[in-house]
Amino acid sequence: MDSSLLLSTLNQETVIGVEPPHLPTNFVWPMEDLVDAHGELEVPVVNLSGFLTGDDEATWCVAKLVHRACLSHGFFQVINHGVDPALIAQAYAQMDKFFRVPTQRKLSFSKKPGLLWGYSGAHVDRFSSKLPWKETLSFPYYDHTFEPVVANYFNTTLGEDFQQTGVTFQKYCKAMKELGVKLTELLAISLGLKDRLHYKELFEEGCSIMRCNYYPPCHQPSLTLGTGPHCDPTSITILHQDQVGGLQVFADKRWKIVQPRSDAFIVNIGDTFTALSNGRYKSCLHRAVVNSYKERRSLAFFLCPKEDKILRPPQDIVRIDGTKHFPDFTWSDLLLFTQKHYRADEATLHNFTNWFLSSKTNK
Numbered sequence: 001m002d003s004s005l006l007l008s009t010l011n012q013e014t015v016i017g018v019e020p021p022h023l024p025t026n027f028v029w030p031m032e033d034l035v036d037a038h039g040e041l042e043v044p045v046v047n048l049s050g051f052l053t054g055d056d057e058a059t060w061c062v063a064k065l066v067h068r069a070c071l072s073h074g075f076f077q078v079i080n081h082g083v084d085p086a087l088i089a090q091a092y093a094q095m096d097k098f099f100r101v102p103t104q105r106k107l108s109f110s111k112k113p114g115l116l117w118g119y120s121g122a123h124v125d126r127f128s129s130k131l132p133w134k135e136t137l138s139f140p141y142y143d144h145t146f147e148p149v150v151a152n153y154f155n156t157t158l159g160e161d162f163q164q165t166g167v168t169f170q171k172y173c174k175a176m177k178e179l180g181v182k183l184t185e186l187l188a189i190s191l192g193l194k195d196r197l198h199y200k201e202l203f204e205e206g207c208s209i210m211r212c213n214y215y216p217p218c219h220q221p222s223l224t225l226g227t228g229p230h231c232d233p234t235s236i237t238i239l240h241q242d243q244v245g246g247l248q249v250f251a252d253k254r255w256k257i258v259q260p261r262s263d264a265f266i267v268n269i270g271d272t273f274t275a276l277s278n279g280r281y282k283s284c285l286h287r288a289v290v291n292s293y294k295e296r297r298s299l300a301f302f303l304c305p306k307e308d309k310i311l312r313p314p315q316d317i318v319r320i321d322g323t324k325h326f327p328d329f330t331w332s333d334l335l336l337f338t339q340k341h342y343r344a345d346e347a348t349l350h351n352f353t354n355w356f357l358s359s360k361t362n363k
């Protein structure tokens with residue numbers, strides 16, 4: 001399907017009294033992915049204030065909460081995280097400015113094949129079925145070169161009328177990286193590691209992924225999905241959703257609604273951190289549904305380790321567990337798998353492990 005035709009499908013105006021055309025079949029998802037949610041997920045609320053100010057007792061308390069949440073379905077939310085609410089509001093405002101740009105101009109920022117960075121409309125450039133009802137803008141964040149990589153990205157790739165967007169997301173991503181690295185410390189504590197900084201050096205020079213998700217209203221929301229069922233292949237996701245609601249987590253054999261909280265960031269464990277915890281912490285299975293009455297936005301920051309670092313769980317954990325459940329791999333290996341060989345879903349890590357081991361034995 002031609003991208004601009006597809007995008008006019010995504011962004012069609014509903015005209016009162018005029019029957020909208022049927023959803024194109026490539027947006028229709030299988031029934032098993034469309035099962036209704038049942039009730040709300042009781043999301044553990046982790047108050048970070050004591051941990052962030054070095055209060056040992058408060059740290060111990062939240063580490064136990066995080067441990068329980070990560071053992072069950074790899075999902076919790078954090079409050080008193082230290083991120084300025086005004087910065088979050090500016091990020092949404094700048095994201096809205098981008099997605100309001102005329103279709104042809106957005107298409108001019110399209111991702112190059114095989115690359116993550118840039119604009120995508122329903123991933124029509126990558127997939128021909130189960131198209132997600134969303135537009136995305138993805139860009140890199142790293143800080144070990146001391147250049148403002150996000151501000152530069154917007155200036156050079158999107159042009160000077162997006163200069164303020166770049167400045168805003170430079171600040172936003174810096175805040176996300178700082179929070180993310182602190183969360184790796186809290187996760188190390190929750191796993192009982194002697195060295196609470198054990199994971200930190202994996203991420204300091206990593207290139208993380210910032211993704212703005214824009215979900216237009218859909219006239220047949222029950223037939224499609226904004227983002228299909230999946231576990232994030234990355235390590236830790238720090239997500240803010242607007243107040244419209246749509247994020248759902250699969251827990252206790254049911255899809256559960258995640259009630260938006262404007263003062264909270266949602267944190268979910270990804271496949272890479274599941275491997276780094278030797279399988280103890282669950283990679284959270286989640287999806288995003290759409291609706292017929294209002295667009296929905298989410299800001300997803302995917303913390304990623306340095307691409308070439310060998311990823312393996314701490315020896316203490318493997319010794320206690322008696323076996324190492326995943327092969328040593330790099331984030332570069334897993335990212336390549338999701339971008340060139342496999343569409344990330346609920347079984348990415350299992351299929352990656354088989355692919356990775358078979359490709360090694362065939363060498």
Ligand SMILES: C=C1C[C@]23C[C@H]1CC[C@H]2[C@]1(C)CCC[C@@](C)(C(=O)O)[C@H]1[C@@H]3C(=O)O
Pocket residue numbers: 123132209227228230231232233234302335338339343344345
């Ligand atoms: C490494 C990544 C691949 C995806 C973006 C990041 C982390 C989440 C992944 C994704 C969102 C999981 C669902 C499928 C996907 C194709 C999507 O809907 O965007 C995934 C992303 C991607 O491959 O672009």
Ligand SMILES: O=C(O)CCC(=O)C(=O)O
Pocket residue numbers: 211213227232241246247286287288297298300
């Ligand atoms: O938009 C959401 O709430 C979830 C998006 C998501 O899971 C993702 O981008 O990986």
Ligand SMILES: [Fe+2]
Pocket residue numbers: 230231232237286
């Ligand atoms: Fe996700």
